[in-house]
Amino acid sequence: MMLEQAGQVLQKYFGYHEFRPGQDQIIASLLKGHDTVAIMPTGAGKSVCFQVPALLLPGVTLVVSPLISLMKDQVDGLNSQGIPATFINSALAGTEVRRRLYDISAGRYKLVYIAPERLETEAFQAALQRLNISMVAIDEAHCVSQWGHDFRPSFRNIRPFIERLKVRPVLGAFTATATNEVKTDIAALLSLVQPDVYVTGFDRPNLSFTVLRGENKQKFIMNYLQTNSRQSGIIYAATRKEVDGLYELLLKRGVSAGRYHAGLSDEERAQQQERFLYDDIRVMVATNAFGMGIDKSNVRYVLHYNMPKNMESYYQEAGRSGRDGLPGECILLFGAQDTLLQKFLIDKSVEDPVRKHHELRKLQLMVDYCHTPECLRQYILRYFGDTAAASECGNCGNCDNAGELVDITLDAQKVFSCVYRLRERFGVTVIADVLKGSKNKKVQQLGLDRLPTYGLFAQRTIPEIKALIQRLVATQYLNFTEGEYPVVKLTAQALAVLKNEASVWQKETTQRKLEADDDLFE
Ligand code: ADP
Numbered sequence: 001m002m003l004e005q006a007g008q009v010l011q012k013y014f015g016y017h018e019f020r021p022g023q024d025q026i027i028a029s030l031l032k033g034h035d036t037v038a039i040m041p042t043g044a045g046k047s048v049c050f051q052v053p054a055l056l057l058p059g060v061t062l063v064v065s066p067l068i069s070l071m072k073d074q075v076d077g078l079n080s081q082g083i084p085a086t087f088i089n090s091a092l093a094g095t096e097v098r099r100r101l102y103d104i105s106a107g108r109y110k111l112v113y114i115a116p117e118r119l120e121t122e123a124f125q126a127a128l129q130r131l132n133i134s135m136v137a138i139d140e141a142h143c144v145s146q147w148g149h150d151f152r153p154s155f156r157n158i159r160p161f162i163e164r165l166k167v168r169p170v171l172g173a174f175t176a177t178a179t180n181e182v183k184t185d186i187a188a189l190l191s192l193v194q195p196d197v198y199v200t201g202f203d204r205p206n207l208s209f210t211v212l213r214g215e216n217k218q219k220f221i222m223n224y225l226q227t228n229s230r231q232s233g234i235i236y237a238a239t240r241k242e243v244d245g246l247y248e249l250l251l252k253r254g255v256s257a258g259r260y261h262a263g264l265s266d267e268e269r270a271q272q273q274e275r276f277l278y279d280d281i282r283v284m285v286a287t288n289a290f291g292m293g294i295d296k297s298n299v300r301y302v303l304h305y306n307m308p309k310n311m312e313s314y315y316q317e318a319g320r321s322g323r324d325g326l327p328g329e330c331i332l333l334f335g336a337q338d339t340l341l342q343k344f345l346i347d348k349s350v351e352d353p354v355r356k357h358h359e360l361r362k363l364q365l366m367v368d369y370c371h372t373p374e375c376l377r378q379y380i381l382r383y384f385g386d387t388a389a390a391s392e393c394g395n396c397g398n399c400d401n402a403g404e405l406v407d408i409t410l411d412a413q414k415v416f417s418c419v420y421r422l423r424e425r426f427g428v429t430v431i432a433d434v435l436k437g438s439k440n441k442k443v444q445q446l447g448l449d450r451l452p453t454y455g456l457f458a459q460r461t462i463p464e465i466k467a468l469i470q471r472l473v474a475t476q477y478l479n480f481t482e483g484e485y486p487v488v489k490l491t492a493q494a495l496a497v498l499k500n501e502a503s504v505w506q507k508e509t510t511q512r513k514l515e516a517d518d519d520l521f522e
């Protein structure tokens with residue numbers, strides 16, 4: 001019933017025929033009076049989730065938003081759709097503020113946008129106390145958390161303000177940030193009462209995802225650009241130096257390329273960005289500095305020359321392809337050095353030990369993405385907590401991979417027993433050395449060449465063995481300890497396999513190539 005009405009409002013005011021997945025649940029939850037946390041990526045259609053209930057609830061909905069510059073546009077947009085909305089921010093004169101408050105209290109508006117800073121003034125708070133507020137929608141709610149990337153102290157005013165209201169409105173918190181820390185903070189610091197949490201809209205069905213390990217990255221990119229020479233795309237690299245190196249290489253080979261990173265002058269950056277937007281150049285080689293707020297719809301591919309530091313960054317960058325809804329290709333070129341580089345960058349930039357631990361954990365989940373044999377889209381959706389994750393997507397490197405499911409129990413047992421014999425005290429390199437039967441100094445000094453698992457994989461290359469270990473980490477048979485020298489441990493799953501109580505089946509990969517040629521510009 002409620003949803004039926006909501007559907008009518010959606011059609012009447014917004015002109016849409018149906019809700020996107022998740023929108024209906026969020027709206028129903030708010031209409032039932034449940035505090036609600038909605039985690040949706042940008043562009044997924046979050047506004048409708050509070051605007052529709054605002055029109056159905058009695059009284060007014062307060063929308064707290066930090067994006068002051070967008071407020072007027074949003075309100076103008078609503079007004080043109082016939083929705084009575086207004087905003088109050090510091091750009092307005094005192095008399096205008098008073099006039100609007102009067103009109104609000106006279107019931108002339110259903111939606112009122114305010115900036116959180118406004119709540120700092122006592123007079124303003126007092127004026128709001130007199131209104132009949134049914135719902136408070138908090139946009140960019142992660143700003144309340146110090147764990148987010150965008151902490152704003154003014155968000156800490158929201159909770160005391162709500163607590164002072166005589167009638168407690170229903171609260172809706174909206175954000176694109178889905179980490180557990182942020183979710184917990186949002187609930188606690190905004191004083192939500194047993195909120196329903198919905199994570200939705202993360203799937204981008206028109207994007208395909210692929211991870212390539214052990215490619216010659218340069219060769220791959222040259223080939224790729226040749227076969228996609230008419231299309232526009234972005235290549236992300238981890239450092240300025242790598243951007244410059246790749247950019248120069250592309251120019252030398254006659255590719256119409258631009259570059260973008262924080263080491264360039266403002267002027268050059270603006271110019272490069274402009275040329276890309278207007279299709280003067282086809283390929284942008286860039287660090288993660290590129291892309292904030294650019295909205296180019298016809299980006300057909302995003303290649304990652306290096307693995308980024310976490311899944312949030314990866315998905316955001318890869319998501320810049322296919323904005324127009326047409327197919328977009330997202331390919332990540334993984335090299336073992338990428339992990340070391342990201343570790344190094346985290347070490348250098350993060351001091352707080354708790355935060356460092358957190359960043360390293362996120363990095364490991366990124367590395368796992370690069371090694372998982374399962375559907376990459378499912379991995380992504382699960383990472384963001386999106387419950388809409390269906391079965392295998394059929395549109396990612398692992399789903400497309402024609403490889404059969406094979407029983408790799410024996411190989412896995414060899415790895416596990418080696419880890420076991422090493423008493424779970426060593427990292428990937430030593431384990432791989434022992435399995436390979438390497439004669440290096442460390443192995444000999446420690447007498448590891450006398451272990452029964454020594455040389456079990458003598459026929460394989462070290463990169464192959466390491467990739468197998470990483471894959472067993474990605475599928476939770478093994479895990480790493482924290483710290484500078486991560487040690488590999490067995491999980492309960494692995495112990496069951498060692499005891500022959502379980503077997504390991506994984507999709508055969510076609511990639512057994514070596515991880516060579518990675519250090520291109522050294
Ligand atoms: P954000 O989540 O970034 O705030 P918006 O609320 O601005 O996203 O919505 C993104 C786009 O999706 C807008 O153009 C909006 O009109 C559109 N949209 C939202 N809901 C629907 C729907 N149910 N059907 C079709 N389009 C929708």
Ligand code: ZN
Nearest residue numbers: 375393396399
């Ligand atoms: Zn898939």
